[in-house]
Amino acid sequence: MSTVTITDTIQIAPTAVDADGMLARTMRILSCFTADEPELSASRLGALTGLSSSTLHRILAQMLELGLLSRTPGRRYAVGARLWELGELSPLSLRLRETALPYMSRLYEATGENVHLAVLDAPAPERATALYVGRLTGRSSIPTLSRMGGRQPLHTTGVGKALLATQTGDWLDRFLSQPLERETMHSITEPEAVRAEVDRARARGYATTREEMTLGNVSVAAPVGSVAGLPPTALGVVTRIDGADTRRLGALVTQTAADLGRALRAF
CATH class of the missing domain: 3.30.450.40 (GAF domain)
Structure with missing residues (x-):
């Protein structure tokens, strides 16, 4: 019984305390886009999110691959079509x-x-x-x-x-x-x-x-x-x-x- 309890605690704890996990950081990036700023550069996203350059570019690459973001002229990013599709x-x-x-x-x-x-x-x-x-x-x-x-x-x-x-x-x-x-x-x-x-x-x-x-x-x-x-x-x-x-x-x-x-x- 005690072994099961310890195992469950080990599995649950990271999720409960990881307030800055991948999902949270992804949402932090998406929350930067507004009607006034629908397209943002990587440097602007870095300034708004406070994420390190390496972390930011890794997440941006994954979001592009998944269609959550898209590229626009001028090396900028915009909300991707996949997000619109899911929202519908x-x-x-x-x-x-x-x-x-x-x-x-x-x-x-x-x-x-x-x-x-x-x-x-x-x-x-x-x-x-x-x-x-x-x-x-x-x-x-x-x-x-x-x-x-x-x-x-x-x-x-x-x-x-x-x-x-x-x-x-x-x-x-x-x-x-x-x-x-x-x-x-x-x-x-x-x-x-x-x-x-x-x-x-x-x-x-x-x-x-x-x-x-x-x-x-x-x-x-x-x-x-x-x-x-x-x-x-x-x-x-x-x-x-x-x-x-x-x-x-x-x-x-x-x-x-x-x-x-x-x-x-x-x-």
């Missing part, structure tokens, strides 16, 4: 986004403006964000900061406020325990004011923002409803503040979100 197997893509596309198209046809699909990404309430998993836009749509795969704050975006409305009071307490950043002069950052916004969203079924993330924009969004196997989800529209009919948009968004929720639960 996520339920956020296969189940959520694919089911949502017809409903998003319906909203776009009715408004001619940006349509966003976002989920709550919350490793902890204090670090929660809105992760954008779908987006439809047109040439005449007002510019926004959102992109597929991008993150935005919960308290300054329509989809973010709609997602906050799905959470419990204790969860909101933890979320609001951290200072909220002011994205524009109109951003609501005071905890009690954010709670009031969440209460209004719950009462009328949809959330709104007015120039809280981008000047000149109005956002209207509604939660999709609880769906087993998926994180909390919200659907929203972003349009110009001039002439925006938030009641009309609220009715459109709320109905479309409810229809999408029923479709997802029947999936």
Whole structure:
């Protein structure tokens, strides 16, 4: 019995304590790529990760071989096609986004403006964000900061406020325990004011923002409803503040979100 216990301990311990193993270092490299820096040189990756030159180049070579990274002109690296291929197997893509596309198209046809699909990404309430998993836009749509795969704050975006409305009071307490950043002069950052916004969203079924993330924009969004196997989800529209009919948009968004929720639960 004691021999088995000792053997098990020897096998498990390296995994438990190896916080800087190959997988961790690989993720450290991948985390360097952003929308602002989608292509990086080896020297830049070294500066960002702190890995030694020999270790970095060994891991980069393996990542290239596995398709996790690709080469670009100028001796730079970019996220590889294999990672994109694997990402498309996520339920956020296969189940959520694919089911949502017809409903998003319906909203776009009715408004001619940006349509966003976002989920709550919350490793902890204090670090929660809105992760954008779908987006439809047109040439005449007002510019926004959102992109597929991008993150935005919960308290300054329509989809973010709609997602906050799905959470419990204790969860909101933890979320609001951290200072909220002011994205524009109109951003609501005071905890009690954010709670009031969440209460209004719950009462009328949809959330709104007015120039809280981008000047000149109005956002209207509604939660999709609880769906087993998926994180909390919200659907929203972003349009110009001039002439925006938030009641009309609220009715459109709320109905479309409810229809999408029923479709997802029947999936």
